[in-house]
Amino acid sequence: xxxxxxxxxxxxxxxGHRLYIKGLxxxxxxxxxxxxxxxxxxxxxxxxxxxxxxxxxxVTGRVISRxxxxxxxxxxxxxxxxxxxxxxxPYFRDRQPTGEHITEYIWNRLEPRISCKLxxxxxxxxxxxxxxxFQEEExxxxx
Amino acid sequence: xxYRKLLTKKMEFSASHRYWNPEWSEEKNREIFGKSAGPxxxxxxxxxxxTVEGEVDPETGMIINLDDLKTIMKEVLRDFxxxxxxxxxxxxxxxxxxxxxxxxxxxxxxxxxLSGSEKYRLYRVRLHETRDMYxxxxxxxx
Numbered sequence: 001x002x003x004x005x006x007x008x009x010x011x012x013x014x015x016g017h018r019l020y021i022k023g024l025x026x027x028x029x030x031x032x033x034x035x036x037x038x039x040x041x042x043x044x045x046x047x048x049x050x051x052x053x054x055x056x057x058x059v060t061g062r063v064i065s066r067x068x069x070x071x072x073x074x075x076x077x078x079x080x081x082x083x084x085x086x087x088x089x090p091y092f093r094d095r096q097p098t099g100e101h102i103t104e105y106i107w108n109r110l111e112p113r114i115s116c117k118l119x120x121x122x123x124x125x126x127x128x129x130x131x132x133x134f135q136e137e138e139x140x141x142x143x
Numbered sequence: 144x145x146y147r148k149l150l151t152k153k154m155e156f157s158a159s160h161r162y163w164n165p166e167w168s169e170e171k172n173r174e175i176f177g178k179s180a181g182p183x184x185x186x187x188x189x190x191x192x193x194t195v196e197g198e199v200d201p202e203t204g205m206i207i208n209l210d211d212l213k214t215i216m217k218e219v220l221r222d223f224x225x226x227x228x229x230x231x232x233x234x235x236x237x238x239x240x241x242x243x244x245x246x247x248x249x250x251x252x253x254x255x256x257l258s259g260s261e262k263y264r265l266y267r268v269r270l271h272e273t274r275d276m277y278x279x280x281x282x283x284x285x
Contacts, residue, residue, distance in 0.1 A: 003250075003282045005243055010275040056247065059164060060175060061239030066276075067177060143194075143267045143281055 197263025
């Protein structure tokens with residue numbers, strides 16, 4: 001018998017973006033990205049769930065300290081919060097600022113900052129759509 | 144390929160707790176546990192999600208009768224609801240009542256309570272401490 005313990009904490013940030021391909025007309029972009037290519041941009045309140053795993057430390061009773069996780073996540077999302085992603089965040093100058101790329105961005109910055117294993121990210125862009133990012137084909141830590 | 148069938152029931156309970164290691168000084172407890180080390184404890188409205196895996200009984204159409212599950216959950220949570228876990232619950236006399244440890248204790252209790260049937264088994268304990276934080280706990284037969 002082996003036990004699996006995961007700890008999940010959620011965070012919020014707000015950001016603006018515009019999805020478009022440089023060199024295409026506004027009409028062509030609208031055909032591909034619909035209202036997401038509105039020339040002046042638009043924004044969302046993003047809701048991010050960060051899931052980590054590890055053994056329960058027998059002394060502290062925890063997988064990770066809340067302060068450590070907050071300390072790792074906060075600076076990562078501060079670089080996105082209240083920003084126009086495709087203009088103000090260099091990473092998105094040559095990548096579409098989609099949920100798929102935002103989760104990848106957060107994963108790459110967050111993973112080296114935490115002492116236990118980052119296993120799953122869920123980014124809710126709206127109430128009706130969210131993106132997930134993890135390493136394996138099936139996430140063994142999502143049940 | 145088979146299909147996995149799951150049933151989940153939620154139940155809330157309110158409890159207070161204190162993160163405190165008696166072998167450490169006050170300063171060390173404060174350093175490690177922050178405001179959770181306050182001397183009188185503090186509380187949360189926990190939400191437990193219990194997920195059961197099993198076969199759907201062809202006669203009842205159920206994996207487990209939700210009323211029976213509700214009764215079991217109410218009985219078990221009597222030792223947690225409106226209690227100070229460090230003081231009132233024997234399981235936390237020597238175990239820090241973190242969300243992780245509460246989830247592990249709940250797994251052990253519910254795994255035992257649901258062990259009477261071959262048709263279903265406990266699949267996952269999810270324990271929300273606040274709206275923005277939860278712990279998942281399960282055991283694999285590996």
